[in-house]
Amino acid sequence: MTMLTRRNLLRTAALATASGVLAACGSDPVPTVPTDGVPRGKISVWLHQTKSYDAVFTPLLRKYMQEFGGVDITPLYVPVAQLDAKLLTAFAGDVPPDLFKIGGWTIPGHARKGRLAPIIPKAMGVADEKALIQDYDPHAIGSLSYEGKVYGVPIDYTICYLYYRRDRFVEAGLDPDKPPTTWEEVAEYSKRLTSADGKKVGLQWILGNPQWTLMQLLALVKGKGGGILSDDASKATLATDAGVEALRYYGSLGNAKLSNPLSGFGLFATGEAAMLVSGLFAMDLFPTLNPKLTFGKVFDIAPMPRWDAGQPVAPAYTWGWAVAKQSKLPYTAWHFVDYLQREDVAAKQLKDASLLTPVKGWEKLPGADPKALEIMAAAAPHADFGPQTPVWNEMAKSLTDAADAVAFGKKTPEQAAADFDQAMRITL
Numbered sequence: 001m002t003m004l005t006r007r008n009l010l011r012t013a014a015l016a017t018a019s020g021v022l023a024a025c026g027s028d029p030v031p032t033v034p035t036d037g038v039p040r041g042k043i044s045v046w047l048h049q050t051k052s053y054d055a056v057f058t059p060l061l062r063k064y065m066q067e068f069g070g071v072d073i074t075p076l077y078v079p080v081a082q083l084d085a086k087l088l089t090a091f092a093g094d095v096p097p098d099l100f101k102i103g104g105w106t107i108p109g110h111a112r113k114g115r116l117a118p119i120i121p122k123a124m125g126v127a128d129e130k131a132l133i134q135d136y137d138p139h140a141i142g143s144l145s146y147e148g149k150v151y152g153v154p155i156d157y158t159i160c161y162l163y164y165r166r167d168r169f170v171e172a173g174l175d176p177d178k179p180p181t182t183w184e185e186v187a188e189y190s191k192r193l194t195s196a197d198g199k200k201v202g203l204q205w206i207l208g209n210p211q212w213t214l215m216q217l218l219a220l221v222k223g224k225g226g227g228i229l230s231d232d233a234s235k236a237t238l239a240t241d242a243g244v245e246a247l248r249y250y251g252s253l254g255n256a257k258l259s260n261p262l263s264g265f266g267l268f269a270t271g272e273a274a275m276l277v278s279g280l281f282a283m284d285l286f287p288t289l290n291p292k293l294t295f296g297k298v299f300d301i302a303p304m305p306r307w308d309a310g311q312p313v314a315p316a317y318t319w320g321w322a323v324a325k326q327s328k329l330p331y332t333a334w335h336f337v338d339y340l341q342r343e344d345v346a347a348k349q350l351k352d353a354s355l356l357t358p359v360k361g362w363e364k365l366p367g368a369d370p371k372a373l374e375i376m377a378a379a380a381p382h383a384d385f386g387p388q389t390p391v392w393n394e395m396a397k398s399l400t401d402a403a404d405a406v407a408f409g410k411k412t413p414e415q416a417a418a419d420f421d422q423a424m425r426i427t428l
Contacts, residue, residue: 032331033122039332040070043098046087048080052284052353056345064339071332084393091115096324099333102152104143104318104385105211105392111146112390117323119150123334124341137358143385144320152320153337157358158279159316159379160215161301161372162186163286168193168200168274179302183220183249186275186305190253193274204254204273205407206264210396213403215315216277218386220246222313223306228399229387229424236395236424238402239417247413251406262289269293277304279317280372284354295369303375314379315386318358391427398423 034040049057057075065071076097078086084106090096096115110116119129126132129150133141136154144152166176172192180186190202206212214228221228226242229235237243254273260266265282267273269289276282283301286293293299306312321340323333343365346357351367356376359365363377389395402420405411411419 039068039335041329041332042072043329043333045073045075046078046097046100048083049077056349056352096326098327099323101319102322104320107144107151108146108388108390109392111151115325116151117325117330120331120334123331124338135360139383140318140358143318152322154318154320154358156319156355159314159376159383160277160279160304162304163276163278163301165274166300167298180305182308183305184308198255200272201255203275204264204267207256207404207407210400213400214386214396217246217403218315218384219304219313220249223310233387233389236421239421243417244413247406247416250403256407280356281354312382313384314382316383394427
């Protein structure tokens with residue numbers, strides 16, 4: 001990535017001329033690139049926001065508009081739980097924002113319906129898409145593609161950890177420096193960490209949340225050698241021995257009746273839950289929810305558990321920047337993205353907001369706790385983003401219904417798995 005400052009505009013103009021020649025020769029339309037390489041116009045940006053990320057993003061937005069005086073950017077901050085739904089509504093009404101944050105899991109659905117603009121490499125200071133891809137972790141940027149075409153640039157990459165409360169471990173007579181490494185050990189620890197009245201538990205799942213349900217079950221099912229969907233995502237495969245065993249395990253831990261407005265995150269912050277599966281962002285989230293939660297003293301992280309003798313599976317996700325195909329200023333939108341993706345910005349974002357931009361060499365970015373990056377780097381070869389399917393929302397909702405039904409004791413694992421597969425036969 002090369003920030004396109006005024007000093008770089010002459011080179012960009014030359015690249016723009018080359019792109020015009022390619023447009024004349026190719027069959028696919030190439031987005032308009034200003035001949036002078038200068039971004040201009042008014043664009044809208046939608047994103048979910050935290051106070052810590054705002055401290056990084058807002059100054060950058062203002063600085064960009066000062067440097068490129070012909071650009072006006074209007075941001076809209078949307079709660080993370082509402083962003084996907086709001087984008088769907090905007091696309092349905094033909095009024096999407098120019099630029100927006102998007103979960104990689106929703107890329108196939110939007111791309112299949114022609115809602116996303118292709119990346120404009122020239123706006124990001126590179127000659128072509130291949131050169132752009134080389135600037136990022138291949139797994140992270142690959143999760144923002146559909147049918148071989150990249151539609152997003154990664155901004156927030158995480159591989160899940162096992163979070164645990166060191167204080168709760170000590171109370172239960174467990175060594176806080178020896179967290180569980182297998183799912184079997186997680187179950188054993190959970191028994192010792194669960195109070196007689198069930199108001200305090202060991203591992204608590206994040207219930208009722210499609211994204212987190214998928215990642216939690218992904219580790220359990222894939223770790224058993226099974227799958228949620230087939231490799232080509234053409235049919236559901238949960239009603240297998242691996243899927244049923246995973247659901248049975250899922251229903252055996254935690255207490256689905258425990259309530260908190262922030263689900264498992266809130267229960268971990270209060271100490272009612274001693275363990276939780278979550279991502280890098282929670283390193284910043286938990287001290288915000290409870291100032292007494294000091295990393296390394298009160299809470300800690302460990303690699304994702306694996307089944308005893310099973311294969312390691314590290315659930316992962318990426319949020320990215322994407323541009324609407326309907327945008328009249330895609331060059332300006334991608335140019336602003338390039339401004340946000342510089343390595344110095346990635347380091348500041350990591351330090352101040354615990355959000356990792358997976359630029360090439362992210363493992364060595366300064367700012368994060370070394371332990372957090374070390375665990376992520378070791379898990380990266382086993383990163384699994386789950387099924388890539390245009391019907392991700394429907395799949396994740398059906399999976400959540402199945403998992404919650406087991407957790408609340410409303411269905412047996414066998415029935416829940418069969419119902420999921422049947423629901424997906426209709427959807428796929």
